[in-house]
Amino acid sequence: MKSPLLSLPGAVPAEGVDEGVAAHYGDLFREQRALADGTGFVDLSHRGVITVSGDDRLSWLHLLLTQHVSELPAGQATEALILSAHGHIEHALYLVDDGTTVWAHVEPGTQDALIAYLESMKFFYRVEVADRTGDIAVVHLPAGSIADVPDGVVVRETAYGRDLFLPRADLESYAAAHGPAAGLLAHEALRVEHHRPRLGFETDHRTIPHELGWIGTAVHLQKGCYRGQETVARVQNLGKPPRRLVFLHLDGSEVHLPVPGTEIRLADEGPEGRKIGFVTTSARHHELGPVALALVKRNVPLDARLLAGTTAAAQEVVVEP
Numbered sequence: 001m002k003s004p005l006l007s008l009p010g011a012v013p014a015e016g017v018d019e020g021v022a023a024h025y026g027d028l029f030r031e032q033r034a035l036a037d038g039t040g041f042v043d044l045s046h047r048g049v050i051t052v053s054g055d056d057r058l059s060w061l062h063l064l065l066t067q068h069v070s071e072l073p074a075g076q077a078t079e080a081l082i083l084s085a086h087g088h089i090e091h092a093l094y095l096v097d098d099g100t101t102v103w104a105h106v107e108p109g110t111q112d113a114l115i116a117y118l119e120s121m122k123f124f125y126r127v128e129v130a131d132r133t134g135d136i137a138v139v140h141l142p143a144g145s146i147a148d149v150p151d152g153v154v155v156r157e158t159a160y161g162r163d164l165f166l167p168r169a170d171l172e173s174y175a176a177a178h179g180p181a182a183g184l185l186a187h188e189a190l191r192v193e194h195h196r197p198r199l200g201f202e203t204d205h206r207t208i209p210h211e212l213g214w215i216g217t218a219v220h221l222q223k224g225c226y227r228g229q230e231t232v233a234r235v236q237n238l239g240k241p242p243r244r245l246v247f248l249h250l251d252g253s254e255v256h257l258p259v260p261g262t263e264i265r266l267a268d269e270g271p272e273g274r275k276i277g278f279v280t281t282s283a284r285h286h287e288l289g290p291v292a293l294a295l296v297k298r299n300v301p302l303d304a305r306l307l308a309g310t311t312a313a314a315q316e317v318v319v320e321p
Contacts, residue, residue, distance in 0.1 A: 005043045049138060052101065111131055189285045197214065250291060
């Protein structure tokens with residue numbers, strides 16, 4: 001779904017899964033600094049939006065999600081995962097309940113599969129699942145923003161800012177009143193800075209929550225009764241995940257960033273050494289310079305010097321080995 005804000009001056013379209021919104025509006029670092037200062041907004045209208053209504057919505061979702069939501073207070077934001085039977089991450093939901101309806105935004109293009117799964121699990125529960133992507137757009141206001149929120153708009157407030165579930169028809173008028181707009185690359189750079197994983201970027205077909213630091217934030221360890229819970233409990237109590245998320249400071253003299261999927265090796269073994277991981281997201285940060293998130297094998301020494309392709313990299317621990 002193409003955003004009307006791509007008509008704003010300087011807008012350069014994003015590519016890949018984020019197609020449909022602006023990657024930037026002509027000045028990546030200015031846009032980052034604006035977000036870091038609590039001004040502007042990010043157009044996330046390409047993300048999927050679903051709602052779950054009905055008297056049983058919270059107790060029903062509690063059975064399906066990794067998060068404890070049966071008594072979720074109205075207005076309190078949370079995030080949750082849906083796992084496979086083997087504990088691998090399939091969906092990530094960023095949700096809030098407004099007192100009558102649960103609102104969630106999800107990765108672009110994943111809403112159809114998510115809704116199909118939810119519909120298959122309804123049974124006798126009094127719930128209604130709806131795809132609201134066509135009429136609701138997600139807009140992100142950074143932490144510290146004092147921008148007004150229109151009456152009736154559902155807000156999901158976190159330490160990183162506020163997500164607005166804005167009527168899609170109001171997107172252009174909201175942008176005109178609350179600019180400047182910041183592109184998705186600025187938003188992603190701050191996400192990398194805060195070590196926040198993203199489904200489809202930091203995950204692959206075998207990722208489990210422990211590898212990305214999602215235990216505690218998206219996975220509640222004091223609840224059971226969800227698909228994949230046995231794997232979560234077993235790894236938490238008896239073992240260690242095979243991989244761990246790291247934050248990389250990249251050599252700033254390189255012209256090009258290592259793209260996602262770039263293989264990581266030990267610097268002492270050189271570019272032909274054994275593969276020990278791969279880059280998941282890379283970004284140019286307005287203060288930190290070139291940075292990245294990556295998945296590496298759990299037993300990689302914490303002080304090891306790394307190579308991301310041919311780019312020297314120093315690691316910062318996100319998930320303890």
